[in-house]
Amino acid sequence: MVDTVGLVYGNIFVEKHKPARYHPENPGRLRRALKSIVRYGIKSKVEWYAPYxxxxxDLECVHVKGYIDYVEELVAKAPAEIDPDTYVTNDTLDAALYAYxxxxxxxxxxxxxxxxxxxxxxPPGHHSGREGKAMGASTQGFCIFNNIGGAAKSLLDYGVESIVILDxxxxxxxGTQEIFYRDDRVLDIDIHQDPSTLYPFTGYPEQIGxxxxxxxxxxFILPSMAGDDVFAMVFSRVTEIIKNYNPEIVLVSAGFDGYQFDGMTELLLTSHTYYNMGKFLKDLGKPCYITLEGGYANxxxxxxVSFIAGLLGIDNPIRVQKTKSFxxxxxxARKYLEQTLSLIKGIWV
Ligand SMILES: [Zn+2]
Structure with a gap:
């Protein structure tokens, strides 16, 4: 493995797809990230690449034509909404095509x-299913096209035979789960807050494909108020599964909204958790493409930044206390973990 990380960024992602009034999914999210990348000395340690x-x-590998037509129609009469959560502007299509x-x-x-x-x-992508809304969700949760799904489908066409998606x-x-639910070429592993307490209210252990x-x-389900300790317990099992599966590439849907005080979720994760995930991916030594999903505050x-530091294998520049759960x-969390593991016993564990 080459010892560096490529960050892909273009101004298009802050200049286009701007909400008309306040919305949590806005260009300020990326500006915050970029500022922090500079502030913590990461900017010069990575390579920078332009978006495509x-x-x-390409969209038709994942989405039905009717949905793509619908997005195009909405963009033509923008500002518009796909649903109350998901806005469309006159340049949304441009930004979304670049993200994808x-x-x-x-x-x-x-x-x-x-x-x-x-x-x-x-815009992010993991809530977007084949036809837009996925698995009966009420909205598309700020997502237009499923970026990580597009990556996986293209890799399969390219001849890659085993893929892990880590969300x-x-x-x-x-959206991602729906797209690959009947597919044995993509192992889709998703760690998220208890769906009985959070949109999109799916992602239970028994949904195994x-x-x-x-x-x-x-x-894998994290109860509300789960901190770094609970995440580490769950993630140790995730790493075991990924190592056993031994994929050709790991695709990652990276959302940073589990960080404590994000405001959109009730998880209490900190920099330690994200650093450890980055470090795991680096040490795994596999090709990896990571796409940004959510994350609305710290x-x-x-x-x-800690996640990228982990990917680079350098020290974590952010020093905060690890969070301990009640x-x-x-x-x-143990109960949920046992439930998930019992359902895949004999397959992956
Ligand atoms: Zn999210």
């Missing part, structure tokens, strides 16, 4: 060059 634009045909095209281009480049790339893109955004990646895809969707500064949260 997808074609309409970047995922395709740099995931294939990651395989070719055995490298790690991280797309600092928006650590605090919300369940319902169907048909050929049975056993290829794995949902996580975009502290979580994101006993009842730990007990609940």
């Amino acid at each position: 634009k997808a074609s309409r045909k 095209g970047t995922a395709i281009h740099y995931s294939i480049k990651a395989v070719k060059e055995k490298k790690i790339f991280f797309g600092l893109v928006r 650590f955004d605090a919300h369940h990646g319902n 169907e048909g050929r895809g049975k056993g290829y969707s794995i949902n 996580g975009m500064e502290m979580g994101l 006993k009842q949260v730990i007990d609940q």
